[in-house]
Amino acid sequence: MSTIEFSATVELSSDGRAFLKLPFDPDLTWGVKSRHHVSGEISGRKFRGPVERHDSGWRLSLGPAWRRDCGIEVGDAVTVLLAPEGPQWDSLPTDLAEALDAEPEARAFFESLATFYRKGYLRWLEGSARRPEVRRERIREWIDLLKAGKKSRP
Numbered sequence: 001m002s003t004i005e006f007s008a009t010v011e012l013s014s015d016g017r018a019f020l021k022l023p024f025d026p027d028l029t030w031g032v033k034s035r036h037h038v039s040g041e042i043s044g045r046k047f048r049g050p051v052e053r054h055d056s057g058w059r060l061s062l063g064p065a066w067r068r069d070c071g072i073e074v075g076d077a078v079t080v081l082l083a084p085e086g087p088q089w090d091s092l093p094t095d096l097a098e099a100l101d102a103e104p105e106a107r108a109f110f111e112s113l114a115t116f117y118r119k120g121y122l123r124w125l126e127g128s129a130r131r132p133e134v135r136r137e138r139i140r141e142w143i144d145l146l147k148a149g150k151k152s153r154p
């Protein structure tokens with residue numbers, strides 16, 4: 001997964017929220033998702049958050065507390081470094097990737113999850129690495145939970 005660097009100007013939306021427009025399509029760069037969880041830097045200050053699709057394209061919202069603490073204002077030109085956060089599609093074990101490929105609804109939900117939830121599912125599945133029969137059963141349960149829109153196991 002690649003890190004993207006670009007320059008942008010902090011803009012203000014019609015509802016009063018500050019954001020950065022992305023000059024690239026994250027679906028083309030990092031794979032298709034409804035939301036991309038990213039981390040990186042904005043003008044040398046650490047940042048984590050989701051990149052979301054809006055009418056005018058993809059954008060990164062900048063919360064008021066984060067902007068205040070970093071001294072970044074609407075209208076400021078900034079340099080941005082972003083990379084996808086957490087486990088990504090190309091790093092999944094083959095059996096998990098195949099199970100998700102067979103269930104597009106589960107895959108889409110898994111990819112929309114924040115890093116915390118993706119890692120939680122993967123830790124649970126990896127806990128059965130030495131017991132193939134348990135792993136297969138956990139993968140089936142995992143797919144069912146994802147299809148039901150569950151962020152984590154009960």
